[in-house]
Amino acid sequence: MSDKPHSRRKQPGGRPTPPFRRSPRPDPSERIFLYGLHTVEAAFGNPDRKRHRLYATQNALHRLEERGIAPDVPVETATPRSLQAMVGKDAVHQGAVLEVSPLPALGAQDLRRATLVLALDQVTDPHNVGAILRSAVALGADAVVTTERHAPEEGAVLAKSASGALDMVRHVRVKNMARFLEEMGEAGFQRIALDSEGDAPLDEMEFAAKVVLVLGSEGKGVRQGVRAVCDRLARLDMPGRIRSLNVSNAAVLSLYIVKRGQAGS
CATH class of the missing domain: 3.30.1330.30 (Ribosomal protein L30/S12)
Incomplete structure (x- = not known):
């Protein structure tokens, strides 16, 4: 996709599509x-x-x-x-x-050339997010997206848990996850949310060349308003007696499945 400024495309009904919204810049004096x-x-x-x-x-x-x-x-x-x-x-x-200083603020406009993005909907534990950042680097994801609220801030605990990955993969923080996913859909991304009630196993799906994979917090999962914006709901079917994984393990498995599927398509 071109890196030219985002055009005001028309939505159904003739309304212009809003341009990408930029994240607020970090305080340059913050350390x-x-x-x-x-x-x-x-x-x-x-x-x-x-x-x-x-x-x-x-x-x-x-x-x-x-x-x-x-x-x-x-x-x-x-x-x-x-x-x-x-x-x-x-x-x-x-x-x-x-x-x-904190890393520069990024937004959807910085992900035009991405092919695999992992979005975390209100995952709050910095150790989980740090482990997910490491997995994202290992499995070739282009970015990890978190919410500005109900998610760990960039800092020492998150960076240490990520063991260097915070500086190896783009970390995008957004005010509104549903709005971010709308923008990514407008940019041509297939949006897939993991949900235990998903209509198909993730490993049986066909993946587009550009995918946003959405995982939710432990317990609550992906919020309803965020699920509603996604194109598909998928589930991870476990063969063993324990039927679910924690979010960091689910991220590893789902990233691997999508990456493998994209490579084979």
Whole structure:
């Protein structure tokens, strides 16, 4: 699809289709502390990540150097105790803390060339979302979309749980998931929501070249208003005695099924 500005196409009835809505820009003065060697390494490898200062022990600096990381920001030598004071005593910082700005805000307009997008409808646990980000990178998804409310904010816990994946895949935060899915449908994406009452197993479906896969929170699942915008409802049929998976495991399996289906079509 062209990267030219989104045109005002006509909806049924002659009304113009609204242009893509842009997400609010992050506060340029806001700072986040990322920690852990994998997380810090990925942040240095992300050209979209604005970095400010690295706090690290001598051992961590050596380990980063072994990974080919040459810090492009001021480096302050720190002790493990001083790093704990910055990020909390329970944080597994591995001797490295990087001060950064939040990533640039993204929206549907940034996903025109995507082929597989994973949307999480009010999944709140940062550990689950972090694990899903890792799976999205491993399985070749182009972006992970979360809601601005009832979802974890970009920060140290999410970044650490993602073990670097936050800086490897596009993370889009939207105010209104249903509206986002409407925009993606207008851009030619097939929208599939996972639901236990889905009309067909996901692995028996045919997939378009461009798919948005929608997963909901544990317990509530995908909300009714979000399901209503989707083209299909699909289910994951489990062969064993436990009939359902938690959201992070469901994300792995469903991404694999869709990716395999797209490759074979």
